[in-house]
Every structure is written in C-alpha cells, then in structure tokens.
Amino acid sequence: MRPCDSLKREFLKKWMMGLQSCSSSNKDMSILERKEAIKLSADVAMACARNGATCWSRALIAAGAHSKHGAPREYSNKRIRSKKILKRSCRIRIRRRKRSKCSAQVGRASSISKGLVRQRTRILKSLIPGGESMDEASLVEETLDYITYLRAQVDGMRSLVDASELDR
Amino acid sequence: MELNAGTGGNGSHKTASERDEVAALESLQFTDEIRRLMSAPGGDNASSFTALLELPAPQAVQLIHSPESAKLIAAPAPAPAPNVDDFRGSFQFPFNCGLIDRAARFSVFAGDGNINGNNKSNSPEPTSYNSSASLQKPVKSEPAETESSQPLVSDPTVENRSIKRKDREKVKGSSKKSKTSVKESSDDAEKLPYVHVRARRGQATDSHSLAERARREKINARMKLLQDLVPGCSKISGTAIVLDEIINHVQSLQRQVEFLSMRLAAVNPRIDFNLDSVFTAESGSLMDSNFSGMVIPMMWPEVQLNGNRQQYPQQLHLDAFQQPVSGREEVCNSYITPENSLLNYDSSGNSA
Numbered sequence A: 001m002r003p004c005d006s007l008k009r010e011f012l013k014k015w016m017m018g019l020q021s022c023s024s025s026n027k028d029m030s031i032l033e034r035k036e037a038i039k040l041s042a043d044v045a046m047a048c049a050r051n052g053a054t055c056w057s058r059a060l061i062a063a064g065a066h067s068k069h070g071a072p073r074e075y076s077n078k079r080i081r082s083k084k085i086l087k088r089s090c091r092i093r094i095r096r097r098k099r100s101k102c103s104a105q106v107g108r109a110s111s112i113s114k115g116l117v118r119q120r121t122r123i124l125k126s127l128i129p130g131g132e133s134m135d136e137a138s139l140v141e142e143t144l145d146y147i148t149y150l151r152a153q154v155d156g157m158r159s160l161v162d163a164s165e166l167d168r
Numbered sequence B: 001m002e003l004n005a006g007t008g009g010n011g012s013h014k015t016a017s018e019r020d021e022v023a024a025l026e027s028l029q030f031t032d033e034i035r036r037l038m039s040a041p042g043g044d045n046a047s048s049f050t051a052l053l054e055l056p057a058p059q060a061v062q063l064i065h066s067p068e069s070a071k072l073i074a075a076p077a078p079a080p081a082p083n084v085d086d087f088r089g090s091f092q093f094p095f096n097c098g099l100i101d102r103a104a105r106f107s108v109f110a111g112d113g114n115i116n117g118n119n120k121s122n123s124p125e126p127t128s129y130n131s132s133a134s135l136q137k138p139v140k141s142e143p144a145e146t147e148s149s150q151p152l153v154s155d156p157t158v159e160n161r162s163i164k165r166k167d168r169e170k171v172k173g174s175s176k177k178s179k180t181s182v183k184e185s186s187d188d189a190e191k192l193p194y195v196h197v198r199a200r201r202g203q204a205t206d207s208h209s210l211a212e213r214a215r216r217e218k219i220n221a222r223m224k225l226l227q228d229l230v231p232g233c234s235k236i237s238g239t240a241i242v243l244d245e246i247i248n249h250v251q252s253l254q255r256q257v258e259f260l261s262m263r264l265a266a267v268n269p270r271i272d273f274n275l276d277s278v279f280t281a282e283s284g285s286l287m288d289s290n291f292s293g294m295v296i297p298m299m300w301p302e303v304q305l306n307g308n309r310q311q312y313p314q315q316l317h318l319d320a321f322q323q324p325v326s327g328r329e330e331v332c333n334s335y336i337t338p339e340n341s342l343l344n345y346d347s348s349g350n351s352a
Helices: A005-023 A031-049 A055-068 A073-102 A109-127 A136-167 B002-008 B016-039 B045-053 B057-065 B068-074 B084-090 B096-110 B116-121 B124-133 B144-153 B156-167 B175-191 B207-229 B239-267 B275-283 B306-321 B336-351
Strands: none
Touching: A109 A136, A109 B239, A136 B207, A136 B239, B207 B239
C-alpha cells in the first residue's frame, strides 16, 4: 500500500515551511545539528498532517516541542526514573511468575511462543513513539499508521534529494 | 398474508419486499396450477391433489389454515365452479392424513397457535426439526420447490431465533454443541437483549473468556492488515515471526529516514529549496528512482565519514542484495547498514 499522493504533497508543503523557518535562524550549524533539524521538522510536519488523530503523532509533537526548551528536562528525568522503576518491578514480577510456572511447563511450545511474542511487542513498543502506554490492539493500529507515515516520509525525502541533485 | 406480515418487521437477511415478491410469484404459480388442474379431467382427483401438494408451502399451509378448510374436510362433494376464488372453498381433501402430516411439519415454522390439534400428534418431530433443520438444511423429504420457499414461510419467532443466532458472533460451532446451544440461546434471546456467542467445542463460556476471545480476534484482524502492508509477510503464519518482520521493517524505515536526512543536510549547506523543482521531481516517478545510480561520493563535502566514503561504491555493489541486518541491539547510525536496507527496500518496493 503506497501512501497516497495527497498525503505526500501535504507533508512536503509543511516540511518546506518548517525548513525555511528554521534555516533562516541558524546558518552555521554542524552537519549533525542540521540533520536533526531536518528530521525534526519532517517529523513534526508529518505529525501535524495527521492532526493528532494518532497516538504516535501526538507523542512526536510533544517530543519535538520539548527538545527545543531546556525547562522540561526535570520533567523528563522524573519520567525516565519512574519508567525505570516500573520496568524493574515488571521484571521482578515476570521472574516470580516464571519461577512458579517453570516447574510445570518447561518445554511447551505455546509458552515459548507466547514469551517470544511478548518480547517482540516490547521491542515494538520501544520503536514506536509513544508506544509505551498502549495496549496490544491499539499498538497494532499505531504500527499500521506509523509504517505508512514512515514510507511517506522516506518517499518525500528521497524526492527532495533528487530535486536537489537535479540542480547540481 | 398473515405470515408475511409477521416476518416483515425483522431485520432478517431476506427483506420483506423480497419475500413479498416470492410470495406473489408463488400465488401466481398457485393460480396457474389450479387452472391447469381444473382443465385436467375431473376424475383425476388423486393425481391433481398430489400435484397440488407439490406446490410451495405457503399455499398449502394457507389451504389448511383457511377457515373454509374445516367445512371442506367435512363436505365431500367438490363444487364444479371454475372460479379461482371459489376453488379454495370447494376443494376436497382425499388424503387428509398425508396433508395433515405435512401441515404439521410446516406448522413448526408456521406458528404455534395455528394447528394445535395436529401438533399433538407430531410433538416429537418439531423439536428435532428445530435443532437439526436450522433453516439451512430443509426437510429432506420435501420436493425441491418447497425447499427454496421454506425459509420464507418460516415463522416470525423462528426467524427471530435464526436471525439472532446469525447475528451473534459465531466462532466455530460443532454440530454437537449447536444442538444444545440453539435451544438455550434461543430461549435467552427472547428474554434478554444481549449478544450471545457460541462457544467453541470444549471451551468455557463465561464472560471473561468471551471478552478475551473477542479481544484476541480484534488483534488478529489487525495483524492481518499489518501482514498485508509489510512486504513479505503474507505467506508467514505465526505471530512471532510476523512481529519480527514488522520490527525489521520499521527499523529499516527509520534508518532510511535518518540517512536521507543526513544526506539532505550534507547536500545543501543552505537549506533553501526551490518548491517548484521539488514538486516537478515528485510528480515524476518517485518509486523508480534508481538509488545505486546516483553518484554519492561527489556530494559529500568534508564529512566525518571520510573513511567510509572510499568504501561506498564497493559497498553498494557488494552488499546490494544482502538481507538487512536485524540489529535490534545496535543503536548506532552506521551508514553501511542503511545503504543495504535502502537498496533492499528499493528492490522490494519495486517488486511489491
């Protein structure tokens, strides 16, 4: 399924605006900073194109807004700390459950596959922005959306690269 | 007709208009049949009656239900009136018991209060019919014409049951379960307005497992959509592997985005773009841009990846068809792997 043309056009337009507004301010950035600026503007542009209808778009916008200011640092630190505590408690719970269960079912395929699936959903949650706080069903929806968004972004950027190369 | 009026109000799969049409057709058939029978020689009562018996059910049932039938069975002599309207009143039923038998069978569908007398003789039958017929397996002894019309004839209450049964989530009903569950569910359906789910064979039917199963099905439906979206996942069966592929895909796309943004940053030190040129380039074939044909080393000004730059052309050719590295553990933005994944994406994108 290719992202539709209207979506791509909208994305490009917004991205152009964002890039122009941010380039006018800083001319002497290093390459990495520039890359970050480009990526960020692309992200925000795409997320705005979704009008905040999806969870990942909202998370992206929030992240984009926060990265500019230094004030929300403490807030993010607290969040990071609480996340770590949560993860530790989850791990302990899982270990306890495994110890109670492992005597019964050691080599069963279903339990192994369930464990694999759980592990992979965890990885997917880490990949998708804002995916930590979602249950499985909405997570799958968000991945669908996110994949189409990524594809549109890649296509748009690639076309931009082509255009810039044509000039040279 | 009273039957159709009863069934008209339900949201059944066959609309009332359809039923009316078919009923009208059948009445036409009926009148034609009658005319044919009338024109047939008079001493042919037995054969004509059997011919009449082969007519669709509503007509036969109506014959029985009609108030004149009572006097008909009593009155022996048929009046020779050629008028179709009088025909019903004047018809003689030589095979009363056979017709009553059929009538009793139809009465299961035709309504509870209509022929109570006939029901008593056939009370064991209707229960078995209720369970096994289920409106999809019509009565086998009936000729083919009646079979098609049976679902139309059927009674409002039975229609209700069947509709509600079909509307409910049908997971997988084995025939054994269906027999017992039909009755209880049909009873419940008339009393309570909630959704009834047919349990799988050997599984519990309490609310928790049902909700769990509904949730599972929702997730599985969405996973199917994802499988269609991600290239190369449609043939795989198994959640874990599909998830693996999805993760790979998302990671490769993210790396592509980073790589492209880096390229853009390097190519244009001044980030001002010509909008028109961009749109013309975009309107061209975006998908078919041959990435490997682009000359990359020329573009890069003094970049910290100077060491990698020499390896680029060789990397392109050598690693063009390798599988993308499923580096879940690696976080670095190394430029070799995005190159691979980008090329693979190209080839897969063009072929998909």
